Amino acid sequence: MGFSLTSVLIAVICAFIGWMLKSSKKTNQEPKVKSESRPWVDEDLKDSTDLHQEEEEADDWQESDDNFEYVPLSWKRYPESEMIQRSKEFYELLQKRRSVRFISNEPVPREVINNVIKTAGTAPSGAHTEPWTFVAVQDPDVKHQIREIIEEEEEVNYRKRMGDRWVADLKKLKTNWIKEYLDIAPFLILIFKQVHGFTSKGKKKTHYYNEISVSIACGILLAALQNAGLVTVTTTPLNCGPRLRALLRRPLNEKLLLLLPVGYPSKEATVPDLTRKPLSEIMVTV
Numbered sequence: 001m002g003f004s005l006t007s008v009l010i011a012v013i014c015a016f017i018g019w020m021l022k023s024s025k026k027t028n029q030e031p032k033v034k035s036e037s038r039p040w041v042d043e044d045l046k047d048s049t050d051l052h053q054e055e056e057e058a059d060d061w062q063e064s065d066d067n068f069e070y071v072p073l074s075w076k077r078y079p080e081s082e083m084i085q086r087s088k089e090f091y092e093l094l095q096k097r098r099s100v101r102f103i104s105n106e107p108v109p110r111e112v113i114n115n116v117i118k119t120a121g122t123a124p125s126g127a128h129t130e131p132w133t134f135v136a137v138q139d140p141d142v143k144h145q146i147r148e149i150i151e152e153e154e155e156v157n158y159r160k161r162m163g164d165r166w167v168a169d170l171k172k173l174k175t176n177w178i179k180e181y182l183d184i185a186p187f188l189i190l191i192f193k194q195v196h197g198f199t200s201k202g203k204k205k206t207h208y209y210n211e212i213s214v215s216i217a218c219g220i221l222l223a224a225l226q227n228a229g230l231v232t233v234t235t236t237p238l239n240c241g242p243r244l245r246a247l248l249r250r251p252l253n254e255k256l257l258l259l260l261p262v263g264y265p266s267k268e269a270t271v272p273d274l275t276r277k278p279l280s281e282i283m284v285t286v
């Protein structure tokens, strides 16, 4: 009797401990987030070179060794009427910018491409790290290899990765995985973000806010192209980053952000008849 009572007691204690452990495990668990497929965020920038900074040796990293002197600002003040006129003219110029998917093969002066990229390089960047690389591709063979990589991946994107709603949204814009402009456009500009840089001693240097910085530079590049009378279409080649980086022999710390085919519009170029939100919808005054 004594034996059986002890065994029952032990069994009850074990069951209680088991229950305690189970419920404590439950409360320690992260709340389950419904895993949602976001291929335009997750897949696009996924790259086998993902850097697990926290796992790396601290010795590999070093603070920036840059030191800046302060100099007087070079700046010009305009009379108010001229400010209004200039801001209006700039708006009118950029209001005419459209994404053009029909680009002529007519050559474009190299100097213009140099100038628009120099302009993009004037962008502000986190801690002045300038975390961008602009690869201007003119070579027809390389352009064709880029097209082959992108079309191969894009076909899978459209057929499998993107989901019905996204494909339907793109149908309105008449875009699909055939990208003739990649062969035809005189220049392809591929913009890479540098996820980290290097100090003069070869140590890794943090590139703060690198994606925001490069995105700002891309906006300036689009404005510079419009100003020069060239056209482009902003593209984010989904899942192509690692293959394009390898093709263009870019280092592992660089990841593809955007690809811009650049040239003159072809004679038969058309664009979707889009309207833009009025100021009252995009601006809130406080």
Ligand SMILES: Cc1cc2nc3c(=O)[nH]c(=O)nc-3n(C[C@H](O)[C@H](O)[C@H](O)COP(=O)(O)O)c2cc1C
Pocket (backbone or CB within 6 Å): 097, 098, 099, 100, 101, 173, 175, 233, 234, 235, 236, 237, 271, 274
């Ligand atoms: C981040 C981003 C990615 C885009 N990706 C593509 C793309 O892959 N293919 C494409 O044809 N257009 C792409 N576009 C262009 C948009 O479809 C276009 O900007 C939009 O329809 C508005 O037209 P607009 O540029 O003529 O004002 C992209 C634009 C942005 C900003």
